[in-house]
Amino acid sequence: xxxxxxxxxxxxxxxxxxxxxxxxxxxxxxxxxxxxxxxxxxxxxxxxxxxxxxxxxxxxxxxxxxxxxxxxxxxxxxxxxxxxxxxxxxxxxxxxxxxxxxxxxxxxxxxxxxxxxxxxxxxxxxxxxxxxxxxxxxxxxxxxxx
Amino acid sequence: xxxxxxxxxxxxxxxxxxxxxxxxxxxxxxxxxxxxxxxxxxxxxxxxxxxxxxxxxxxxxxxxxxxxxxxxxxxxxxxxxxxxxxxxxxxxxxxxxxxxxxxxxxxxxxxxxxxxxxxxxxxxxxxxxxxxxxxxxxxxxxxxxxxxxxxxxxxxxxxxxxxxxxxxxxxxxxxxxxxxxxxxxxxxxxxxxxxxxxxxxxxxxxxxxxxxxxxxxxxxxxxxxxxxxxxxxxxxxxxxxxxxxxxxxxxxxxxxxxxxxxxxxxxxxxxxxxxxxxxxxxxxxxxxxxxxxxxxxxxxxxxxxxxxxxxxxxxxxxxxxxxxxxxxxxxxxxxxxxx
Numbered sequence: 001x002x003x004x005x006x007x008x009x010x011x012x013x014x015x016x017x018x019x020x021x022x023x024x025x026x027x028x029x030x031x032x033x034x035x036x037x038x039x040x041x042x043x044x045x046x047x048x049x050x051x052x053x054x055x056x057x058x059x060x061x062x063x064x065x066x067x068x069x070x071x072x073x074x075x076x077x078x079x080x081x082x083x084x085x086x087x088x089x090x091x092x093x094x095x096x097x098x099x100x101x102x103x104x105x106x107x108x109x110x111x112x113x114x115x116x117x118x119x120x121x122x123x124x125x126x127x128x129x130x131x132x133x134x135x136x137x138x139x140x141x142x143x144x145x146x
Numbered sequence: 147x148x149x150x151x152x153x154x155x156x157x158x159x160x161x162x163x164x165x166x167x168x169x170x171x172x173x174x175x176x177x178x179x180x181x182x183x184x185x186x187x188x189x190x191x192x193x194x195x196x197x198x199x200x201x202x203x204x205x206x207x208x209x210x211x212x213x214x215x216x217x218x219x220x221x222x223x224x225x226x227x228x229x230x231x232x233x234x235x236x237x238x239x240x241x242x243x244x245x246x247x248x249x250x251x252x253x254x255x256x257x258x259x260x261x262x263x264x265x266x267x268x269x270x271x272x273x274x275x276x277x278x279x280x281x282x283x284x285x286x287x288x289x290x291x292x293x294x295x296x297x298x299x300x301x302x303x304x305x306x307x308x309x310x311x312x313x314x315x316x317x318x319x320x321x322x323x324x325x326x327x328x329x330x331x332x333x334x335x336x337x338x339x340x341x342x343x344x345x346x347x348x349x350x351x352x353x354x355x356x357x358x359x360x361x362x363x364x365x366x367x368x369x370x371x372x373x374x375x376x377x378x379x380x381x382x383x384x385x386x387x388x389x390x391x392x393x394x395x396x397x398x399x400x401x402x403x404x405x406x407x408x409x410x411x412x413x414x415x416x417x418x419x420x421x422x423x424x425x426x427x428x429x430x431x432x433x434x435x436x437x438x439x440x441x442x443x444x445x446x447x448x449x450x451x452x453x454x455x456x457x458x459x460x461x462x463x464x465x466x467x468x469x470x471x472x473x474x475x476x477x478x479x480x481x482x483x484x485x
Binding site: 001003004006007010011012013014019067068070072073075076077080083084089092093095096097099100101103117 | 194195290294295296297298299300301302303304305338339340342345348352383386387390
């Protein structure tokens with residue numbers, strides 16, 4: 001353990017407040033873009049649900065293009081979690097393996113490896129919703145919540 | 147002649163007859179850019195996949211080294227080669243066309259040391275007139291193998307290394323040349339229990355320290371006997387740890403230490419964080435930068451210590467630590483070797 005602690009002291013790390021500020025700006029700008037798309041869709045007369053779906057679709061599409069052109073990694077290098085947490089980061093994590101593993105074939109490459117990064121998010125995301133749903137159902141059955 | 151616990155001093159000389167370095171675009175833009183024999187126009191080297199690109203680099207490096215030595219592949223007795231990819235596939239595919247009897251090696255980023263040691267031993271022992279040692283690494287194939295697809299957006303830690311795209315090949319033989327291998331110190335696996343594969347410098351520094359101290363002990367030398375002690379790819383973090391570890395043992399190498407990973411890239415301009423790494427890092431730096439200085443006599447004797455972090459994607463997912471290894475190669479200027 002002594003060596004681990006020593007190495008920890010010796011190893012430089014990113015400046016946390018600076019990283020948080022950059023993430024705030026990047027994530028904020030992506031959300032502003034999303035809001036802009038949403039407002040535009042609504043101005044075309046779409047209802048909230050349809051506008052929301054279009055917003056997600058467009059953000060994902062843009063992110064996939066930016067990944068293909070190699071720009072999204074540059075954005076994330078600067079913006080950190082601000083680029084990773086929004087839906088565009090999720091799209092990047094699916095598009096990047098698809099591009100990289102295409103050479104290994106449609107099935108063994110793209111098919112098997114497209115979710116190597118996003119897979120855990122999907123699995124545990126679904127599992128967490130199930131666990132919360134179960135908790136909600138139990139609390140309702142016993143009458144704790146209406 | 148066996149020296150100490152881990153070393154051999156060659157009684158019959160093993161000369162570095164020729165060498166070649168092939169490097170990628172980013173390396174070409176770095177401080178050593180003009181010194182490489184060949185810099186790729188694009189990192190796919192005209193191939194379809196990163197793995198094929200790495201093999202193409204190896205093939206090119208081997209052919210260049212052979213051409214410089216005026217040798218045909220059939221004049222090479224054995225080839226010692228390795229890379230970072232699973233089952234050493236870049237080497238197998240890269241040297242296939244040469245039809246030289248070969249040994250495939252794996253020592254992570256220390257492989258160039260392993261290959262040179264074995265090639266030197268084979269020549270010194272009289273098992274052949276010429277041996278070929280070759281190693282390679284490719285940034286994109288290594289990222290894919292050990293980390294993430296290239297397009298994946300993530301923030302690299304400051305302790306992370308940048309895998310060098312490059313391949314170095316060396317003809318070791320009996321024909322006189324200005325540089326020879328006079329001895330080797332083969333390293334042990336040294337594990338200080340570190341689990342951070344993104345801090346390879348810290349994982350490898352203890353191994354480098356162990357091998358350097360063992361070399362000094364086995365050959366009964368001090369650091370002053372070497373013009374340079376050159377580690378493979380400890381990087382900025384690993385170098386400062388190595389200094390501390392050595393100082394703890396009462397040896398100061400600060401004034402004569404050089405690290406290939408810190409030499410090959412410009413840390414500030416090229417955004418390579420801790421420095422370069424990979425089997426190609428030490429190999430192309432040796433070929434392009436170190437050997438010319440030994441050949442012209444600017445340096446008389448150096449200790450070349452490529453360092454490797456011995457992990458696999460499975461081992462670190464399973465929580466295993468990342469052990470290090472380092473091999474010491476004593477390279478000397480040979481007076482009259484130009485004859």
